[in-house]
Amino acid sequence: MPLRNEDGEIIGIVGLAEDITESKALEANLRSSTATLTRLSELSQALNQVTNKQELLEVVSQTAFAAGATAALLFDIDSQYITGTQPKTMTIAAISRSDELEDPIPVGTAFQIDEFASANIWLDNPDEPALVTDVLNDSRMDATTRDVVVSTANIYAYVSIPLRHNGRWIGILNFNWDKTHVYLDHELQLFLALTCMGPPALASLNIVADLEDLVEARSSELRVSNERLAILNDTARQLNHAQTYNDVINVVLEALPETTVGGLFNMIRDAADTVTAIELIGNRSGGARTVDTPLGTTYSVNMVPLISTCLADPNSAIYMGDIQTDSRTTDLERDIYKQLNIGAQIFISLRQAGQ
Numbered sequence: 001m002p003l004r005n006e007d008g009e010i011i012g013i014v015g016l017a018e019d020i021t022e023s024k025a026l027e028a029n030l031r032s033s034t035a036t037l038t039r040l041s042e043l044s045q046a047l048n049q050v051t052n053k054q055e056l057l058e059v060v061s062q063t064a065f066a067a068g069a070t071a072a073l074l075f076d077i078d079s080q081y082i083t084g085t086q087p088k089t090m091t092i093a094a095i096s097r098s099d100e101l102e103d104p105i106p107v108g109t110a111f112q113i114d115e116f117a118s119a120n121i122w123l124d125n126p127d128e129p130a131l132v133t134d135v136l137n138d139s140r141m142d143a144t145t146r147d148v149v150v151s152t153a154n155i156y157a158y159v160s161i162p163l164r165h166n167g168r169w170i171g172i173l174n175f176n177w178d179k180t181h182v183y184l185d186h187e188l189q190l191f192l193a194l195t196c197m198g199p200p201a202l203a204s205l206n207i208v209a210d211l212e213d214l215v216e217a218r219s220s221e222l223r224v225s226n227e228r229l230a231i232l233n234d235t236a237r238q239l240n241h242a243q244t245y246n247d248v249i250n251v252v253l254e255a256l257p258e259t260t261v262g263g264l265f266n267m268i269r270d271a272a273d274t275v276t277a278i279e280l281i282g283n284r285s286g287g288a289r290t291v292d293t294p295l296g297t298t299y300s301v302n303m304v305p306l307i308s309t310c311l312a313d314p315n316s317a318i319y320m321g322d323i324q325t326d327s328r329t330t331d332l333e334r335d336i337y338k339q340l341n342i343g344a345q346i347f348i349s350l351r352q353a354g355q
Helices: 021-047 053-060 062-066 117-123 143-153 185-240 245-252 305-312 331-339
Strands: 002-004 010-013 071-076 089-097 110-112 130-132 157-165 168-177 262-269 275-284 298-300 318-320 345-347
Touching (some): 021 053, 021 185, 053 089, 053 185, 062 185, 117 130, 117 157, 157 185, 168 185, 185 245, 245 275, 275 305
Antiparallel strands (some): 071 089, 157 168, 262 275, 275 298
16 A cells, blocks of 8 residues: 655555465365365265276276376285285286286286285285385385386386285285386375275175175075975876886986986895895886896895895985995995996885884
């Protein structure tokens, strides 16, 4: 404002000034913090909506790709491969690229972590992102490791973000650059935030995947049970229409391979109601294998000790997957079955009214 004398003449100017440098810096920081909070809020919302690991990787890699990253990888670390507190094996769960190149290593490939000499960078600091600005000049890697990372993978800078849930390793996020890269503040803030936001999202997907596997396993068991029930119902229906003993044995063996031969035997009892022999009353040939034993042939229980085994446990089927090694068979029986070219056998007792 003008400064005047007693005659009203302007003799000077009076002004006030304030240094607002600090205020401007605070405003810039506030705008930056607001932008960071907005990005983190959007990231959190996006992570809550992902339905698989590929979607998770694509959501968290947007900032890295905007900063020039060429590839992003998500590795699974399964708890069964953990020794102590350090992970042992990791598997590629998802891959995303900013270019159109096809990644030479497919999803599902597993690695022993000790194969990676640079793994110590993130193993030694499991709660912070491992930042490598310039691979060729990073003192944490030896010359051989630096050369392998650059020449084999064409990686000149990368970030490894450890994903630990409840103190347990569950995964690793990796962002790679094909040239050196200096990380900006908002990138660093995001990478640090991912050490906290990434693990719950990945853990949730793992739980969902485990539940889906469990449902599929139970559904498969149910399908098998339904198929078996259908077979049993069909067998019961056919047995109700069987007119001969041969019809009965054919129905029972219908679900077995065509080379299976079978016989239906009647129990012969003495005056004390003790089973003393069995009589062949029905049989089925299998493919090129024919049953030469005529119907009506009887076998003494003493001649066939396996019959005694069957009678001793009449409520269970007697399975013999390999007759030649089964301890319940005698040497004579093994020789007989070998001559008959029979390698496995099932005995099933048929009882009615307690007999």
